[in-house]
Amino acid sequence: MTLTLDRPGTLPAVAPNADALQRQGARERRALASLTLPGAALIFVVLILPIGWLFWQSFFGAAGQPTLENYARMLKPVYVRTFVTTFEVSGLVTLACVLLGYPVAYLLAQLPERLAGLLMIFVILPFWTSVLVRTYAWLVLLQRTGIINTWLVDAGLISEPLPLVHNMLGVVIGMVHVMLPFLILPLYASMRAIDPVYMRAAANCGATPAQAFRQVFLPLSLPGLAAGVGLVFVLCLGFYVTPALLGGGRVSMWAMQIADNISVYGNWGAASSLGVVLLIVTGIILYAFKRLFRTENFGGTH
Structure with a gap:
């Protein structure tokens, strides 16, 4: 010293x-x-x-010998079709959640905080019910003899039941019901953090309400939207129960393929390789998505 x-x-x-x-x-x-x-x-x-064990196990076949056959078999049409279906369903569900969830979050953000908190109960209400129970409820509603088709036929709006379940439509409807709160919650938090002074300043500068929303509010809400979209998309990639029940075997996703490789064929190597590929592709998509929205994190910062 x-x-x-x-x-x-x-x-x-x-x-x-x-x-x-x-x-x-x-x-x-x-x-x-x-x-x-x-x-x-x-x-x-x-x-x-x-993850390390998953990666290591993917290089071993059913006989326990080191091999690359687990990755080579993914070029088969059945695996390619399942892979495409997984991302197709995830994209459709995410898009539907954005179209339905953004107006709801915007409405809640404009209401007084006490009233918005009361209405938020209806948003988080699905969390109180099991996914399996909700899926069977949609099966009751959407099947050919279900409540919706029965009501439409009795009202004379349709002559025969509509195919609302055991197809892509039924899977998307059931998954949107499950995933919608995961988009509304981060989006609502991001919208609540936007200072109303910005909108008033835009109005004082001569902007119409539509222009103020498009040029001020929407860009400021993008971090919350990015957080919700990323969360919904990633969770959709691993869905199993809803596609299995509402798809009726006609909609096969990657998680169902992984489960079949383990439960039916007992091939941990093949299932591990599917998980590794899904993990890598998901990481690439999320990185590209993050770059697209130019958000430093998905936490909703401006």
């Missing part, structure tokens, strides 16, 4: 040198590392380790 005199007649002030500052910084880093170690260990056990 070095001693310095502030002015004559005063005690010298102690100025720490560079070595002392480095030792203090090292102690702080060790303390920070000790605090983050339990969380890092948990992430390693529940995330990194299973």
